[in-house]
Amino acid sequence: MTICDSFVGWSAWEVLKPTSLTNTTWTSCLGTKVSAVLKHCYHRRLAVVPQAGNTGLVGGSVPVHDEIVLSIKKITSTFLFDDNSGVLDCDAGFILEDADVRLAKDGFMVPIDLGAKGSCLIGGITATNAGGIRLIRYGSMHSHVLGMEVVIPDKHGTVLKLGSNLRKDNTDLHLHKLFVGSEGQLGVITRIQMQTVPKPNSVQSAFLGVHSFKQCLAILRTAKQMLNEILSSFEFIDGETMQMVEQNAGLRGPLSVNSVFPFYLLIETSGTESVHDLAKMDQFLDKCIDNELAADGVLAKNVSEAEHLWKIRENCSLGLRQDGYVFKHDLSLPLEHFYELTEQIRERLCGTNARRVCTFGHLGDGNAHLNVTTPKFDEGVYQRLYPFIYEWVVSKGGSISAEHGIGRLKREYHHKLLDPQRRMFSSNIKRLFDPRMILSPYKMID
Amino acid sequence: MTICDSFVGWSAWEVLKPTSLTNTTWTSCLGTKVSAVLKHCYHRRLAVVPQAGNTGLVGGSVPVHDEIVLSIKKITSTFLFDDNSGVLDCDAGFILEDADVRLAKDGFMVPIDLGAKGSCLIGGITATNAGGIRLIRYGSMHSHVLGMEVVIPDKHGTVLKLGSNLRKDNTDLHLHKLFVGSEGQLGVITRIQMQTVPKPNSVQSAFLGVHSFKQCLAILRTAKQMLNEILSSFEFIDGETMQMVEQNAGLRGPLSVNSVFPFYLLIETSGTESVHDLAKMDQFLDKCIDNELAADGVLAKNVSEAEHLWKIRENCSLGLRQDGYVFKHDLSLPLEHFYELTEQIRERLCGTNARRVCTFGHLGDGNAHLNVTTPKFDEGVYQRLYPFIYEWVVSKGGSISAEHGIGRLKREYHHKLLDPQRRMFSSNIKRLFDPRMILSPYKMID
Numbered sequence: 001m002t003i004c005d006s007f008v009g010w011s012a013w014e015v016l017k018p019t020s021l022t023n024t025t026w027t028s029c030l031g032t033k034v035s036a037v038l039k040h041c042y043h044r045r046l047a048v049v050p051q052a053g054n055t056g057l058v059g060g061s062v063p064v065h066d067e068i069v070l071s072i073k074k075i076t077s078t079f080l081f082d083d084n085s086g087v088l089d090c091d092a093g094f095i096l097e098d099a100d101v102r103l104a105k106d107g108f109m110v111p112i113d114l115g116a117k118g119s120c121l122i123g124g125i126t127a128t129n130a131g132g133i134r135l136i137r138y139g140s141m142h143s144h145v146l147g148m149e150v151v152i153p154d155k156h157g158t159v160l161k162l163g164s165n166l167r168k169d170n171t172d173l174h175l176h177k178l179f180v181g182s183e184g185q186l187g188v189i190t191r192i193q194m195q196t197v198p199k200p201n202s203v204q205s206a207f208l209g210v211h212s213f214k215q216c217l218a219i220l221r222t223a224k225q226m227l228n229e230i231l232s233s234f235e236f237i238d239g240e241t242m243q244m245v246e247q248n249a250g251l252r253g254p255l256s257v258n259s260v261f262p263f264y265l266l267i268e269t270s271g272t273e274s275v276h277d278l279a280k281m282d283q284f285l286d287k288c289i290d291n292e293l294a295a296d297g298v299l300a301k302n303v304s305e306a307e308h309l310w311k312i313r314e315n316c317s318l319g320l321r322q323d324g325y326v327f328k329h330d331l332s333l334p335l336e337h338f339y340e341l342t343e344q345i346r347e348r349l350c351g352t353n354a355r356r357v358c359t360f361g362h363l364g365d366g367n368a369h370l371n372v373t374t375p376k377f378d379e380g381v382y383q384r385l386y387p388f389i390y391e392w393v394v395s396k397g398g399s400i401s402a403e404h405g406i407g408r409l410k411r412e413y414h415h416k417l418l419d420p421q422r423r424m425f426s427s428n429i430k431r432l433f434d435p436r437m438i439l440s441p442y443k444m445i446d
Numbered sequence: 447m448t449i450c451d452s453f454v455g456w457s458a459w460e461v462l463k464p465t466s467l468t469n470t471t472w473t474s475c476l477g478t479k480v481s482a483v484l485k486h487c488y489h490r491r492l493a494v495v496p497q498a499g500n501t502g503l504v505g506g507s508v509p510v511h512d513e514i515v516l517s518i519k520k521i522t523s524t525f526l527f528d529d530n531s532g533v534l535d536c537d538a539g540f541i542l543e544d545a546d547v548r549l550a551k552d553g554f555m556v557p558i559d560l561g562a563k564g565s566c567l568i569g570g571i572t573a574t575n576a577g578g579i580r581l582i583r584y585g586s587m588h589s590h591v592l593g594m595e596v597v598i599p600d601k602h603g604t605v606l607k608l609g610s611n612l613r614k615d616n617t618d619l620h621l622h623k624l625f626v627g628s629e630g631q632l633g634v635i636t637r638i639q640m641q642t643v644p645k646p647n648s649v650q651s652a653f654l655g656v657h658s659f660k661q662c663l664a665i666l667r668t669a670k671q672m673l674n675e676i677l678s679s680f681e682f683i684d685g686e687t688m689q690m691v692e693q694n695a696g697l698r699g700p701l702s703v704n705s706v707f708p709f710y711l712l713i714e715t716s717g718t719e720s721v722h723d724l725a726k727m728d729q730f731l732d733k734c735i736d737n738e739l740a741a742d743g744v745l746a747k748n749v750s751e752a753e754h755l756w757k758i759r760e761n762c763s764l765g766l767r768q769d770g771y772v773f774k775h776d777l778s779l780p781l782e783h784f785y786e787l788t789e790q791i792r793e794r795l796c797g798t799n800a801r802r803v804c805t806f807g808h809l810g811d812g813n814a815h816l817n818v819t820t821p822k823f824d825e826g827v828y829q830r831l832y833p834f835i836y837e838w839v840v841s842k843g844g845s846i847s848a849e850h851g852i853g854r855l856k857r858e859y860h861h862k863l864l865d866p867q868r869r870m871f872s873s874n875i876k877r878l879f880d881p882r883m884i885l886s887p888y889k890m891i892d
Contacts, residue, residue, distance in 0.1 A: 082779040085812060086670070107671065131614050140614070142623060143589035158867055166778040167811045168577050168848035170627055171860055172890065173872045177588060177623035179617055195585075198674050217530060225553065228644050228718040229675045251685070272674040276722040332612040335530040365613045366531060402614035414617055416677070422606055425878070426619045432874050444618065446824060 006224040011101045029147050030075045030091060031159045033189045037070060038188065038439075039157030048153065048440050050184040052124025053095065056118035057328070058407030060128065060183045064442040072123050075190055078281045081106060087146065087165045088113035089193045092123025108196040111138035115314055125268040129181030129404030133313075136364035137232040137270065138197060141180050148176050149191035165193040178429070183405050184440040186433040200232075204281045205306040207254050208288065209261035209296040213339040216263050219293050220335070220363060221266060226284045231275055233268040234364030235313050238342065241358040241371075242312075243317035251312050254305070255296045265294075265363070266313050268306075316360040320371050323355055327385055331393050332402035335366055341392060342370055346387065353378045387413060406444040414444065449796040456883060460777040472639040474535060476521045477595050477605045477636045482518060484634065484885075485603030493884050494599065496630040498570025499541065501562035504853030506574065506629045510888040518569050521606070521636055527771075533592065534613045535639045538569025556643040557584035561760055562634075569635045575627030577849030579759075583678040583716065584643060587626050590811035594622050595637035599885045611639040624875070629851050632879040646678075650727045651740035651752040653700050654734065655707035655742040665739050666781070666809060669713060672730040676723055679714035680810030681759050684788065685818075686835040690765035697758050700751070701742045710741050711740075711809070712759050766817050769801055773818040773831055777839050778848035781812055787838060788816055794834065798822045812846040833859060852890040860890065 035356065041048050047067040050143075054061050063069055076092035082089075083106045090099065095115040100109050102168070112125055114132030126148065129141045138144070147163025163176035167384065178185055210216050223231055233336035237245075239262040245251050253264070271277040281299060288294040320326050333341065339359065346357045353374050361369040374381050390400045390413045406414045415423070430445045433438070487494050493513040500507050509515055521539035529552045536545065542563045558571055560578030570576070572594070575587045584590070593609025594741050595734075609622035625632055656662050662682065669677050683691075685708040691697050699710070717723040727745060727841065732801045734740040746752035766772050779787065787803065792803045799820050807815040816835075820827050836846045836859045861869070876891045877883070 042689060084667065129616055129620065131616075135614065139585065139589045142620070143585045160871065161865065161870055162868065164778075164845060165843065166780075166845050168581065168617065168778045168808075168813045169845040170575055170577075170851045171845055171848055171856075172848045172852070172864060172868065173624060173631070173875060174575070174588070174627045175624075175871065175875075178619060178621075179628070180623070181620045185619070198670050198844070200674070215503070221530065226718065228646070231715075247843070270675075272672065273722070276725070279722070280719060285669050332614045333609075334528070334612075348622070349687060362614075367614045379479065397611065399610060399612050399615040399617055401616045402612070403549070404617055405616045407617070410617075418618060421604055422608065422621070425606065425621065428878050430620075432871070432878065 001312045029194045030077060030334040031151055034070070034151040034161050034188050034190050035157035036326060038151055038156070039155065040152040041068065041438055042153055042155055042436055043159065044440065045436055047441050049440055050127070050188045052092070052127065053116065053119045055120045055124070056128060056407060057404045058401070058409040060405055060407030060443060061124070062408065064408060067441065070188060072121065072188065072190065075123070078191065081108070083108070085167065086196050086198070087193060088196050089165050089191070090122060091191050092121060092126070092189050094122045094123060096120050096125060100357065104199060105194055106395045107199050109199045111144055111166035111197045112141060114240045122192055124190055126180055126189055127184055128180060131365065131367065132363070133233045133235065133362065135362065136234055142177060145180050145191040146190060146195060146275070148179060148189050150179055150187040150189050152187045153434045153436070155304050163193065167195060168295070172345035181259065181406065183406070183444050185430050185443070185445050194251070199270065200270035200276045202271050203268060203306065204274070204277050205266065205300040205309050206281060206285060207298050207309050208265045208267065208294040209255045209259060210265060211261065211295050213263060215293045216265060216363060217335055218290055218420070219265060222287060222293065223284060226287065227269055227280055229273040230269040230280060233266065234362070235266040235360070236264070237313065237316060237360045238262065238358050239264070240356050241316050241320065241360045244323055244356070244358070245312055245315050248319040248322035249315035251310065251315055253400040254309060255304040259296055263297060266309055306342070313360070320356070320358070320373055323373040324375045325373065327374070329368070329370040330402050330404040331368045331370060332366050332399035333368055333393065334397050337396040337398065338363065338366060338368055341368070341389070344392065345370065345372065345385070345389065348384055349381060352381050352384060354381050365402070382419070387416070391418065408443055411443055415446065460870035464645035476523060477597055480516070480634050480636050481596040481603035481605050482514065484513060484597055484599045484604070487884055488516065488599055488601055488603065490881055491884065493705060493887050495886055496573070496634045498538070498573065499562065499565045501566045501570070502574060502853060503776070503850045504847070504855040506851055506853030506886070506889060508854065510854060513786070513887065516634060518567065518634065518636065524637065527554070529554070531613065532642050532644070532869065533613070533639060534635070534642050535611050535731045536568060537637050538572070538635050539568060540568045542566050542571060549642055550645060551644050555645045557643045558587060558592055565890060568638055571624055572635055572638055573628060573630055574851050577808070577811065577813065579679045579681065579808065581808065582680055588623060590640045591622060591626050591638060593639035593840070594635050596625055596635050598633045598883070599799045599880045609639065613641060621837050625850070628828065629757070629853065629890050631876050632885070632892050633890070646716035646718065648717050648723045649752065650720070650723050651714045651746040651755050652727060652731060653711065653744050653755050654711045654740040655701045656709040656711060656739070657707065657854040659709060659742050661739045662711060662809060663781055665711060665734055668733060668739065669730060672733065673715055673726055676715040676717040676726060677713070678716040679712065680808070681712040681806070683710040683712070683759065683762060684804050686707065686772055687806045689764065690802070690804070691758055691761050691767055694765040694768035695761035695762055695798060699758065702753060706741055707741060708801070709829065712755055737751050754760060759806070765801070766819055769819040770821045771819065771823045773820070773827065775814070775816040775835065776848050776850040777814045778812050778814060778845035779814055779839065780843050783842040783844065784809065784814055785810060787814070787835070790838065791818065791831070791835065795827060795829055798827050798830060800827050833862070834865065853856070854889055857889055
């Protein structure tokens, strides 16, 4: 049962406009309704899964047994924007793309951008600390979330106002930061105050073909130095992924016909002045070619060419899906080990039913999406992959979840790998907010 | 007693280099020593105040009664920098400026910059979530801290490794964020992993004279639009503060002789390409003058002129100190109310012994340093100021502490103003980490 949808007239409920966000007596009407639901569930010991856009890839917002799904989709009454400070104060149910369209009228945007922007919700990207393609420039949700309203699954269904709508506020513990990336373990986020950024006037996109991974890293260093403040994306696609995109998604790479490379990079800048940005991008590309870091490259001449480059990147996942069953991964790795794992897994899966081992991802942030395809689910490949892959990642100082979170899928490995002392502190914090452990059970924290 | 100084050879202790930061069995030797101290204090119920550079302005690192001062000044064995990722992994005792000098060799810098950089420590700016003059560009310490080692004042003196040295890591609750800005209430931070940023090649500084506060806000909006990605500081000085700087610090303003303005702005950009940045700054200044937003302005022609402009800004506090006793404030205010309070307080103190009511600060972040001077401490002025000023700030949706924290000084008002429910959650979280309430007592959390 989806509780939210079962209420008649939910979307018509009015929200009291706060006279002041730090006025502690103020609570939104929608917060009050969520409070009533959580209070009821507390007293009846009913398990609850908060659900935003349900676009997550680790099953975090999906019920495991008989949990009640508490959708926040219709919590969309309040949308206040202050164009002096650039601070957005909105309900958690707004779709990221819709929020962006509204902000664009004032020349601003949400700093986070990801493939699911058309269906993921502001509340969901906060609860999962979503990453995406512009993190290298703007940072994660921790850099943007200033405050929130959150409903606690305790005996009162307590509604807490944490943080504020101020860019600088050093009063009390920064409790709102605890809810960023908490995956619905501690409470239900119903409203968010966040910093937005001015929308860039000039966006430049380039696509490079590269012979070695070492050269990819040298190009990243060069981009950080030469593009610095305008660098907004640094994406990586290996040759095998590219082949899948061309074959299965029917998209042609933009580089010279017949030239095939083991690595490709999609680099984007965002700035205020296209003449300046183009000059910087030209100098950067010249340096990459002159120093023989990149073998080939193109700069998108217009919006439609840039869109084509991003279409290639966005179709990496889709292209692989058509290759059969996909063992997907979302890993964070120190850059020197970023591609080493792909090579290791290729060796390890030699002689099995694995079709392809390939990686794409956000190289600028050390985030590798390593994928293994097989004709159909294959127990032999599964056994060769796990727990080897996660243990290898941890042994190199990496993370088994860069941006997708733990949810249901990575729960087992997460529990095995986490320091027991730290796990105890996490559990105790959960118990503080969720004394009957009714919120998002069977997932990140048991 | 300062515990750290009483240990012989502390600075000579070696630190084990971790093979992996997420290797949960690893603990630095210094962390182990701090652990022994806290464990001892737990069992003997001795109160402890962790102290970093002791540069705070609210008495957070000063003992109130008979607490033991645990200095982290000598925790300076490890300084590891990865120039691929730009991640710094260092002990908490490094002085901010010293860390910056080391990073400069690789072309990087700590994103945070503040007046006390010559004596504040990396551990201290993390524990207080320090702000400073570049926050408008790079965000607060929450945007930069990726992980930390922290020692908990429990019966084991538990050493926790929280977060990691990875830019993207969505595993477990983001507990390290709870320690940023916690003012030593939960544990002692002994080591930090943080994102640094490439050092800019080009820095441009301008100083403007402005007739009205409304025009100051219009200039801020224009700067955000036109300077956007290179805007790194937007500082505000009112006429009365400027007069004090000229009189008491012996510094001359850079604008035309005989021109006196009610407001001054110091605006700085940081970027990679001086030709581009100068062109942007020129266009921006032209727009400010042509649209009659600014009445007068200069652009620093060289480093020494820029240094002079910053000397004026840095001497605001000093200039006022020589005017007598100073009632200082560190307020966050929605921009539309930023200067209203100064005018209100001027009216309110009419007929008292107050000499001056003036404000300078980080307008770009809504952070007002409002100051009231009197010949010597004045009870009448005190009574007219408090609690009025804090209640006014809160009624407008502001914060009584923007960047300085609560410490000892703002404790009373903080406790009065905070929502009791939220206060209870903060207290319970403190109790979780600090069961005997021995760490930093009589301050933010009672």
